[in-house]
Amino acid sequence: MAFRRKRTINTEQRQCDICEQWFSAGGGFATHTRACAKRREKENNDTLLRANREHHSSGLQSSIATTDTPTRFDDILESGAEPTGGEDAYIPGDPTDQPILDTSSGIIAVLDDIHTDYHPASHRPAEQVAFEDFGLQDSDSHTPYDPVPWRPFPTRFDFEVADLALRCSMNRDQTNKLLKLLDMSHHGAKASMHNYDDMQKLWDAAADRTTRTITVPYKDEDRNFDVHYRPLWDWILGMVKDPHLAPQMEWDARHHYRYNGTTWDRFIDEPWTADSWWEAQSKINLHSVQGGLDAKPLCLIIYVDKNKLSSFGTAKGYPVIATIGNLSSDIRNGSGPGGGRVVGWLPVVEEESKNSRKTSFVDFKAVVWHQSAIKMFESIQLYCEVGCVVDCGDGICRLLYPILLALSADYEEQCAMCLIRGLRALHPCPKCMVGKDQLSWLSERWESRTPEDTARVIKEASEMGRKGDREDLLKQYSLRYGQNAFLSFINFNPYDAVSFDDLHFDDSGLWGAHLFPQLKKHMAKIGRNVEAEVDRRFKSFPRWRNLSHFDAVTTVTFNDGSKHRDISKMFLFAAEQVFTRSEDPAAYQLLKCTRAYLNVIMYAGLHVQTTETMRAGRKAVLVLLSYLSDYMDIPKIEELDDKSWEFIKLHYHAHLFDDIQRKGALRNFSTRPFEKKHGPIRVIYQRRTNFKNIAPQILNVTHQMDVSDLVWADIHAMEEYGRYLQEQLSIEVPNDVEELPSLGGGHFTIGSKLKAITFQQFGIEHSLPSDRFRIDLANFMSKSLIAHNIPLLDNRWIQYHTLDTITPFQYLKINYESYETWKLGTDYIRCNPSFQRHPRYDFILFSSEDGPVFGQLQNLFVCKIGEASYPVAYIQSYRVIHNTRRDRSDKDFGILRIKKDAKEFISVHSIIRGALVVSASSADRLEEERLVVDVLDSDMFLRIKKHWPSYTN
Incomplete structure (x- = not known):
């Protein structure tokens, strides 16, 4: 063992439990422990995931059970009815590409192998790796540190x-x-x-920030506005040169494929795996004028949103937040180094009663917006055209071209960005030329807007003598007159960059502003008893991590898009028995639309998209359209029939999967990760400003926080490097020291341990026939050991006696490989008679010889046989009702119903993951049947699609 010098401990210092380093009291300790815990968790997860993959690839099984593993996505797709048009219906953007394979290499493809083709300009050869080796990164990267990272602070x-x-x-x-x-x-x-x-x-x-004043004429006066910003290129250089972020930066486009045994299925996740990046890398290398260096895209994602800072909405903020697409979404959407940063603050043009809604005033506000944006982005304008040679944080010199990858915003902001006229225009879409009366025609393709077409129209309008003629021409294309800031930059196409936003277009849009209010109207029409029943069902919904709980929804108004998302996932299961075909066929059809909507958002939200999931998602959009069309055709009372379904946020679904194809998974361009930035900004407004001229004050504080994050990152890197050097000098641990594996072998952890209890007392406390319980358990253990070639003690059948003891537990943490991301997922499961003052007995999905089975945990305990410990669960199992015996409403609503079966013992090793299951609505079925919430998360959604195809169509 290495000799370690005894350390004198300062009573004002604190020690990190993970790395055992000491810290002086202050904010750095909390920041360090969070970062240290995240690093340790990532290392552990990578180890568990590698072990899990090796376990499956070798065909080995756990000592007492089988486990469930992901399969290729084409096996997961449902086989339900086709949308209007049948099998040959046009599916927009259906990709059919295959990898470029070097058959002379002699490499034979094995099921689930991953093949990667890099962009030709990268000069990187294609790669083919085993699935279990894909995506696991070496965490032992030690970059030399800045010895004084807190500068310019003296100490x-x-x-x-x-x-x-x-x-x-x-x-x-x-x-x-x-x-x-x-x-x-x-x-x-x-x-x-x-x-x-x-x-x-x-x-x-x-810190470094800049204020510029722009002057914009309106009628007969010049109006001045201050634009506050941090030079964008300075921020970019700080990110690109950061040695701690450098290993996380990706510079080359690539296509990933997974082998399904017959063909290679392409999959898309991060921006560099999608189409826009590939096109951008081709373009900049074609026109690059710098010799000797390969051009690399520096991809920007820009978010803009005006928001209220005060409770009464009198104070408004207009932040511009930027992220770099070359970093992974986990880093980019986080709050630490590499996360989105406020880089500017647009002027807020106050409404004027005498000018409000006038075309001239709206045009004036648009000019202010774009003139401000030009100032904000001017530091990168030259580099967009000729590139900039940068010594990056990894020591490699690259020629970087800023590229606008995505603009993340709600519809109103997208109209401002694209300088179009908005909802009432002839062509209200910022991306295409769809007519305002054709917004529900999702199966049609419309001409895309392009910078070239806009430039041609604006040039023609500028040459017209009469203002009226100019306006008539611009109205034909729904454009506003003026200079679009983004069209001033090479490689910036705002029409392609504006993107589908699930938060505003789905959660607060199609669901929150259209489907949900219409469902509420139907409930009010049927009667108050229906509203009361739906609220009762919501209140009784089991609690689950990352899912909101509601006591009522029918009489409450929600403004939070995330709350609307949770309500949409729960509403179907709360209302499936209150809307009947006989009583209200229109409401029944609208609930079918809700099911179709859920399928759309679940496919759209996948973090890894394949050829097959994209195809299924596009089909789901067309099914939703078909169901909505049927709903509109059903006769209804006037107050329900006056609803128009020609709205822009429905139309945007025509672009949804095209945006994913071009920019990667939805979370790459959703506003959802950016919305959390508004909370800290409001806190700064309330606590750190004098409520006057707030923009420079807020921008100053947010930038100080960014600087602080970077300083702390450098401090932690310095400390990490010091530990690394110390470890290199220390003596290795002798190889005869054995680390004992945990009871769950990385697959699970059990907790909330109770005192050991006799079978007799256990039976009394749980109202179980103790003799039958212990005999059945002994039989289960004996059979399990024999089945897995584990010798019985003294070759005798196991027997338990009434005074023998078992150790109960009330908590189970299950790790599983996600069908969605192929990474480690975790569920936290409980079987507790009083968890937060309520009984909680969670459901699980476990492996059996007949495939996955649902069950409800009754008890969790550890049995000792000799010196070995075996974790066992006592469950109430439920079997899926066969498709031929399902109710019509279950088929129409895509509900997976399960029915109570036997109580039985299972090995905890056989548990796959947790499941969210709710009671059936009908009183006569309340005790016997349950409904599986398949839209709980993407992994559960895809598992249900695989094991019970067509049930949830």
Whole structure:
């Protein structure tokens, strides 16, 4: 063992439980422990995932059970009815490409192998790896550190004090009080800052922001607006040159394929695996003027959204947030280094009652928007055309071209970005020329908007003498007159960049503003008893991690898109018995539309999209359209029949899977990850501004926080590198020291251990016939050991006696390989008579000889046989009702119904994952039947598609 010098511990220091490093008191300890825990969790997950993949690839089984593994996606697709048009109906954008294979290499493809074709300009050869080796990265990257990462702060102590004041949103008086108390202290380090102004000078030295004034004429006066921003190129360079982010940066487009045993299925996840990146890399290398260097795309994702800062909405913010698409979505959508950053603040043009809604004033606001955007992005304009040679953080010199990959925004902002006229225009879509009366024609293809067509129309309009003639021409194309900021930059196409947004177009749009309100109207028409029953069902819904719980929904208004998403997933299962074909055929049909809608959002939200899931998703969109068309044809009372389904957010579904094909998974361009940025901005507004001229104040504080995050990242890297060097000098642990594996072998962890209890007492507490229970358990254990070639003690059948003990547990953490991402997923399952003052007995999906089976945990315990411990679950099993015996409503609503079967013992090793299951609505079925919530998450959605095809169509 290596000799370690005894350390004198300062009582004001704290030790990290993970890496055992010591920290002085302050904000750095909490930040470090979070980062350290995430790093440890990633290392553990990679180890578990590799072990899980090797376990499946070798055909080995756990000592007492089988497990369930993902399969290729073409086996998962349902075989239900085709949308209108039959099998040969046109499916937009259906990809059919195959990889470029070098048959001379002699490599033979094996089921689930991954093949990668890189862009030709990358000069990287194609790769083919086994599935179990794909996506696992080496976490032992140690980059030399900055020895003084807290600069320009004189000391680390200064930085930590300033960071504490920043994170706690201290104002001037509070900061001065803190520094005065530190000056009065006679112990420990001493701050060199003496007041608020000293601290701000240091932050200003670390930060860099710019304010420009633009002048825009309106009628007979010039109006001035301040544009506050951080030079975009400076921020980009800071990211690209960061040595800690460098290993995470991707520079080359690629196509990924997975072998299904016959053909190669392409799959898409991150932006560099999709089509836009490939096209951009081709374009910039074709026109690059820099010799000797390959051009690389620097892909930008820009989010813009005006939002309310005060409770009454009188104060508004207009932040511009940027992310770099070359980083993975987990980093890009996170809050640490590499995450989205506020890079600017657009002017808010206040409404004027005398000018509101006038075309001239709307045009004026559009000019302000685009003139401000030009100033904000001008630092990258030259590099978009000729590129910029940059020494990146990994030490490699690259020629970088900024590319606009995606614009993330709601519909109103997209109209502003594309400089079109909006909802009432002849062609209200920012992406195509669909007519305003054709928004529900989702199976049609419309001419795409292009920068070239816009430039031609604007040029023609500018040459017209009469303003009226110019307006008539522009109205034909639904364009506004003026310079579009994005068209001033090479490689910026706003019409392609604006993207489908699930938060505003689905959660708060098609569902929140259309389907859900219409369903509420139907419930009101049927009667209050229906509303009460739906609310009762929502209240009784089992609680599940990452799923909101509602006591009522029929009389409550929700403005949160995420809440609407959860309601949409639950509503079908709460209302499946209250809408009947006989009583209200229109409501019944609308609930079918809800099922079709759920299929659309589940396919759209997959983090890994394949050729087959994309095809299924496009078909699901057409099925939804067909169901809505049938609903519109059903006679209804006037108050229900006045609903128009010609709206822009329905039309956008025609672009949904095209956007995924071009930019990668939906989370690459959704506004959902950006929305969480508004909360901290509102806190800054409330606590750190004087409520006057707020833009520069907020931008200053958000940038200080960004700087703080980067400094902490450098500090942690310095500490990590120090530990790495120390480990290289230490003596290796002797190879005779054995690490004992956990009871679950990485597949599961059991917890909430109770005291050991006799079979007799256990039977009394759980109302079980103790003799029958212990005899059945003994038989189960004996048969299981024999089936897995584990010798019985003394070759005798296991017997338990009434005073023998077992150890109960109430908590189970299950790890499984996700069908969606092929990465590790985790469920937290409980069987507790009083969890948060309510009984909770979760459902599971477990493996059997007949395939996956649903069950409800009754008890969880560990049995000891000799020196070995065996985790066992006592469950109430449920079997899926056969398709031929399903109710028509279950088939129409795509509901998987299960029926109570026998109580039995199973090995905890056989549990695949948790399941969300709700009680059946009908009173006579309440005890015997349950409904499986297949839309709980993407993994469950795809598992149900595979094992029970066509049930949830």
